Amino acid sequence: MSYQSADDILAKWTPTKEERAEAAEVEAIRKAILTARGAIHDAKARYIKQRLRSKSKQKAAEDPFEELKDYESRQQIHDDYGWGFITEARMDRLMELWDAREESRKKNANAVYEDYVTRMLDTAWAAVGEEHVERLHAYDKKEEFRRQEAERIAKENNERTRLRELGKII
Numbered sequence: 001m002s003y004q005s006a007d008d009i010l011a012k013w014t015p016t017k018e019e020r021a022e023a024a025e026v027e028a029i030r031k032a033i034l035t036a037r038g039a040i041h042d043a044k045a046r047y048i049k050q051r052l053r054s055k056s057k058q059k060a061a062e063d064p065f066e067e068l069k070d071y072e073s074r075q076q077i078h079d080d081y082g083w084g085f086i087t088e089a090r091m092d093r094l095m096e097l098w099d100a101r102e103e104s105r106k107k108n109a110n111a112v113y114e115d116y117v118t119r120m121l122d123t124a125w126a127a128v129g130e131e132h133v134e135r136l137h138a139y140d141k142k143e144e145f146r147r148q149e150a151e152r153i154a155k156e157n158n159e160r161t162r163l164r165e166l167g168k169i170i
Contacts, residue, residue, distance in 0.1 A: 004157050006150040013150070026139045033129035040128065044121040048113050052100060053093060064113045065101045067094065074098055 015023065048054070052064050071077050074095065081091040104114050129136075163169045 004154045006147060006154045009150040009154050009157075010147070013146075022139065026136060029129070029132050029136065033132070036128045037125055040121055040125045044118055044125075047117055047121070051115075051117075052097060052113060065097060068097055068101060071098070 048064055054064060071080075071094070077086075077091055077094045077098065080086045081088060086094070100113060104112060160169065
């Protein structure tokens with residue numbers, strides 16, 4: 001009784017030197033794409049932090065307008081300043097943040113900070129690795145074909161084993 005799975009068959013397959021080199025290069029390309037996308041995402045978070053004068057990149061990336069959650073209007077911000085609850089510098093910052101949120105809401109429904117620079121960074125993020133798409137797709141197709149062949153062989157082997165156990169073939 002020796003049933004095999006596609007993974008067993010793939011484990012027995014020994015790649016050639018060229019196939020190992022190709023696999024390593026494809027892995028390096030994928031890693032480079034992830035690194036570049038991470039750098040662009042980080043640059044966008046830093047830009048939003050700088051633009052909105054946030055205290056941290058994480059806050060700027062998650063919800064840049066969180067500080068405004070307690071205010072329903074510009075007048076409430078002004079009233080808090082008038083009563084001495086906030087400083088003039090904080091009032092100015094909240095007013096700038098309010099204006100940025102209103103500008104962003106005109107462009108998109110979510111309360112995400114967006115301007116020309118953030119849209120350019122999003123475009124760059126999406127375009128990373130475009131020159132390698134065909135190569136990666138071809139490699140993935142080859143790997144998928146290899147997996148399908150392993151599944152076919154495993155199915156045939158298992159069927160032969162089953163028939164042997166039933167005594168229908170030798």
